[in-house]
Amino acid sequence: MSATLADRVSSRLRDIQDFPSPGILFKDVTPVLADPAVFGDVIRDMADRRRGTVDVIVGIEARGFIFGAALAHELGIGFVPIRKAGKLPGEVRGLTYDLEYGTATIEIHQDAFVGGERVLVVDDVLATGGTAEAACRLLDEAGATVVAFETLVELAFLPGRDRLVGREIHATVVVT
Ligand SMILES: O=P(O)(O)OC[C@H]1O[C@H](OP(=O)(O)OP(=O)(O)O)[C@H](O)[C@@H]1O
Ligand SMILES: Nc1ncnc2[nH]cnc12
Secondary structure, three states, rough: OOHHHHHHHOOOHHHOOOOOOOOOOHHHEEHHHHHHHHHHHHHHHHHHHHHOOEEEEEEEEEEEHHHHHHHHHHOOOOOEEEEEEOOOOOOOEEEEEEEEEEEEEEEOOOOOOOOOOEEOOOOOOOEOOOOHHHHHHHHHHHOOEEEEEEEEEOOOOOOOHHOOOOOOOEEEEEEE
């Protein structure tokens, strides 16, 4: 039997213990990106799940840009970045939140949405859920409609899903 996409991605996730700080088991996605067959199949799988149901892809800096921009291109729709504080040049709205390792502030351009756009939020890893929750709240405040949160990897041993109650979440790989 041929390997599932989840198995193929799992085999290309590299675990780095104690990065970026002691006690963190870091899931490195760079081997997934380095394999064009797997990376391509990941993007096509995400696209097939969303075709015709979203207007805009929002990617979260930095690794969410890689998957989000490729997905937007595959779907033929626009891409909007959520960036760390101080990086976007125009007027912004922002939110500060807790991370698995520290705190962060994210920002989005104030004029990125007129209201009502159907948005898919994309990132590489769902860990504590702080980033995803902040991104979804920021988009709610901006008047966009968050259709779902799409991630390559969900760390199910952390309570990320609990921060996103009521939101649709899909992960290519669930790490237990
Ligand atoms: O669910 P959470 O606990 O919020 O963690 C998930 C977030 O952490 C990582 O980003 P990071 O802040 O390390 O930034 P990077 O993508 O720029 O490396 C990852 O890419 C997610 O955005
Ligand atoms: N353990 C982890 N591995 C990779 N990215 C992360 N982002 C937050 N926690 C992470």
